[in-house]
Amino acid sequence: MGKRILLTSVFGPFGVDDAWGRKENIMELFHNQVTKAQGMASLRVHHRSFGLDFLAANVESPVQVLDFPSRREFIRTLKREPFDIVGISFIVPNFVKAREMARLVRSLQPGAEIILGGHGAAIEGVEQLIPCDHVVKGEGIRWLRQHLGEDPDRPFVHPSIPSSDHKRVFGIPYEGKGGLLVPGVGCVNGCRFCATSHFFGKEYTSFFETGAELFWNACRIAKDLGTDDLFIMDENFFKQEARARELLALMEYHQRPLRFGLFSSAEAIESFGVENMVRLGVDFVWLGAESRRETYAKNQGRDLPALVRRLRDHGILVLASGILFLEDHTPENIQDDIDFMIELEADMTQFMMFTAMPVTALYQDLKARGLLDFDLPYEEWHGQHELNWRHPHFSSAEAQRVLGDAFRQEYDRNSSSILRLAQTALRGIVTLEEPARTDPWLAIRRDQIRAYALRFRLLMPTLRCFAHNPLERRRVAELGQAFQTVLGPMPLGSRVLSMGALALAGIQTLRTALFGDMSQPSMRLTRYRWPKEGSGLGAWLGKAVASPRKAPAGVPGS
Ligand code: B12
Ligand code: SF4
Structure with a gap:
């Protein structure tokens, strides 16, 4: 059956000042370091800890991937069932969280091997600073296969997983x-x-x-x-x-x-x-x-x-x-x-x-x-x-x-990035119009850009209402004109949808004023090749707390 492995990211919450983290270090790409000053217009997205799924998909042993647990959920996972190996993936700013997790593993599952991986493994002397058995500096799939006695050279298996989750702007879900x-x-x-x-x-x-x-x-x-x-x-x-x-x-x-x-x-x-x-x-x-x-x-x-x-x-x-x-x-x-x-x-x-x-x-x-x-x-x-x-x-x-x-x-x-994204889509349609006449492949590409321009257009009333300054107000008006020229009048159905989007933005404004704009990624537990649980009370309890999900498609034996 192979060794039973738990691969985990560090625990949340993220982006709060506590014993393990800082409020500036939020678990979001755009809102952390790109559109952070853009208030409601900031793009909000979550990304999983992808490396964990890549490791899990590429070994033959049974693996549980635990992404974004709370500290309490991590403890519960360790108490629920024994693991032979616990792999912790972390980056440098999450050093203290990784150390705390390794401490918990040693105390709750002293028999489990601890493997540290991810960019945090590059910290000098990390093997002395965090209790562990192995530190993997660099690519991890070959290393883990070798460690488990598997063929490191067998073909790479790419799991089918989404690249992002929970995409929002002004509180409106977007594709x-x-x-x-x-x-x-x-x-x-x-x-x-x-x-x-x-x-x-x-x-x-x-x-x-x-x-x-x-x-x-x-x-x-x-x-x-x-x-x-x-x-x-x-x-x-x-x-x-x-x-x-x-x-x-x-x-x-x-x-x-x-x-x-x-x-x-x-x-x-x-x-x-x-x-x-x-x-x-x-x-x-x-x-x-x-x-x-x-x-x-x-x-x-x-x-x-x-x-x-x-x-x-x-x-x-x-x-x-x-x-x-x-x-x-x-x-x-x-x-x-x-x-x-x-x-x-x-x-x-x-x-x-x-x-x-x-x-x-x-x-x-x-x-x-x-x-x-x-x-x-x-x-x-x-x-x-x-x-x-x-x-x-x-x-x-x-x-x-x-x-x-x-x-x-x-x-x-x-002005806001979302306004600029809409401008870029329109510019693309205009540029491709001429070559698309004689090149069917470019016509397909032009139509794809048009499809997302149409979705951006649904945000027009919201952009107008939330314009950041007179300059942005002017740009939104120009964009509205450009949409009209390039895409023609907006159909009634789209107008209704665009008003719905504005209503959602209003609700989000209220929610932000009352509760702040923090957004934490959801915890995810994925089981790869995990043996079926028995029917005893322990197994029932395990199921009740774990809400197991199927492994991503494309993974043999999942
Ligand atoms: C997706 C991503 C994110 C996502 C979410 C990631 C997450 N869930 O933790 C978001 C956008 C939210 C994010 C946020 C941040 N990120 Co980031 N992020 C990335 C990015 C672009 C991709 C990571 C990835 O999935 N790669 C693909 C997988 C397959 O590779 P991998 O994760 O490296 O895994 C391989 C090995 O490292 C190893 N491995 C990894 N884990 C383990 C575990 C074990 C047990 C083993 C054996 C091996 C192993 O094996 C894997 C396969 O080879 C990288 C840059 C990059 N291109 O890698 C930066 C990167 C990891 N992020 C980084 C940073 C600094 C941050 C932020 C602090 C933002 C910032 N200021 O830059 C925040 C931190 C948020 C937080 N509170 O923790 C740095 C880390 C630097 C460092 N030395 O620690 C990187 C390298 C970017 C950079 N160039 O600086 N990030
Ligand atoms: S080394 Fe490569 S990935 Fe890194 S900043 Fe330079 S070009 Fe970009």
């Missing part, structure tokens, strides 16, 4: 990425601050070598989840350009117009080409713009504002990320980099504090120069509140003020 596709981990570029590149040894470990493997797996996942929309979780997807080209060729050959969101760097995007991205069905790209002052190899000699404009003109939503508090940022020059990011006019902008995460070249460098602040607890090492090193020109309080101000300026000058 977005349906499924997750992970072609591999790591990036060869090795930018000095980059945790993911360094954690995986500045190498790329592919789970799918060829475009064909990627294509057939993407089709299967899309079918399992009933969607054509996938998020590709790969640090720099177009870096494997031949694979991406093969994927595109197969999609066109088989007439399977899937759509993708992804991360990629400017040099890889330019090499693959924006037109090819449209053909591939890319509708969202995360691009590391970083800074005008410190140009990384991937951005050298590139006109980033022109690239962002071009992407948006082709209906591709852009999230541009920037870094504040580089070594030579001063109170006098930092505004220039804030302007650089704002003037890119991306759909979304991330500002992140220059944070030295363990294992990165930046960490080694600052440590060697005695600049790392080891007095700062790891809970604060998340890049949205405190600097984890002694900056020559900014105190922590000044850095917090500048960071908050950068987000506010971006919102004041560029």
Whole structure:
């Protein structure tokens, strides 16, 4: 039967000041570090701890995946049944939670082996700081298979799991990425601050070598989840350009117009080409713009504002990320980099504090120069509140003020991201109109963009009502005109729906005023190949508390 394994993320609640975490470190991507200043217009989404399901799907032993438990639920899980192995996945700011969980395992299940994995495993000396038997630094699937005496080289199994949950804006549910596709981990570029590149040894470990493997797996996942929309979780997807080209060729050959969101760097995007991205069905790209002052190899000699404009003109939503508090940022020059990011006019902008995460070249460098602040607890090492090193020109309080101000300026000058997303969709339709006349594949892509433009249009009354300042009010009016010109009059049914959306936004405003806007991800327990429970009282009690769910599709033996 194999060893009985529990794989768990750290416990919640998240984003609250308590013994184990900080209020700034919320478990949401956009609201944590992208649209956080945009109030009700902020995009709200939850993401699972995907690594756990990938590990579970790729071993032969029975596994329970526990994602986002409370501390109490974690204790209950440990008391419910014995495990041979407990694997804890954590990142650096969740160090204290991982330590507490390991302590609980030792006290409640002293016979269980504890394995630590995820980016927190890179913390120096973690094996002495957290009770454990093994620390897995880097890719975990091969390691776990080897550890369990399985063949590490057997084919990789990709589970069919959603890429995001609980998507809301103004409290209104919205559609977005349906499924997750992970072609591999790591990036060869090795930018000095980059945790993911360094954690995986500045190498790329592919789970799918060829475009064909990627294509057939993407089709299967899309079918399992009933969607054509996938998020590709790969640090720099177009870096494997031949694979991406093969994927595109197969999609066109088989007439399977899937759509993708992804991360990629400017040099890889330019090499693959924006037109090819449209053909591939890319509708969202995360691009590391970083800074005008410190140009990384991937951005050298590139006109980033022109690239962002071009992407948006082709209906591709852009999230541009920037870094504040580089070594030579001063109170006098930092505004220039804030302007650089704002003037890119991306759909979304991330500002992140220059944070030295363990294992990165930046960490080694600052440590060697005695600049790392080891007095700062790891809970604060998340890049949205405190600097984890002694900056020559900014105190922590000044850095917090500048960071908050950068987000506010971006919102004041560029308006809400949701408005920009709608603008990008319209721009895409206009650009593709002409080529779509003679190219049926591009006509399909144009129609896909039109479909999401129609959904954005339902938000028009809400955008009008919640406009942040006179500039946004003017932009909303212009957008309304543009919708009218490009898509024609709004049908009655859509008008009713759009008023419904506004009503939901009103309810959400009230709810936020009364109870705040915190949103915690739901706990999830998934059993992979878990033996059927017996019929005794213990089993009945177990069922009653665990509410087991089926393992994701695409997992053999689930
Ligand atoms: C999805 C994601 C999120 C999601 C949710 C994640 C979650 N449920 O915890 C959201 C958007 C909410 C999020 C939030 C944050 N995140 Co985040 N996030 C990611 C992202 C983009 C993908 C992770 C992923 O699923 N990868 C795919 C899987 C397959 O890979 P993996 O998780 O690394 O797992 C592999 C190995 O690490 C290993 N492994 C992992 N766990 C375990 C466990 C065991 C037992 C074993 C044996 C092996 C093992 O095996 C797996 C297969 O090889 C990564 C960047 C990236 N591209 O990886 C950042 C990343 C993990 N996040 C990071 C950070 C810092 C944060 C935030 C603090 C926000 C911020 N300021 O950046 C918050 C923290 C929220 C909180 N309170 O904890 C950093 C971590 C840095 C570090 N050194 O600790 C990363 C690396 C981004 C970065 N480049 O800096 N994040
Ligand atoms: S290109 Fe992006 S993913 Fe690659 S090393 Fe640089 S920051 Fe990291």
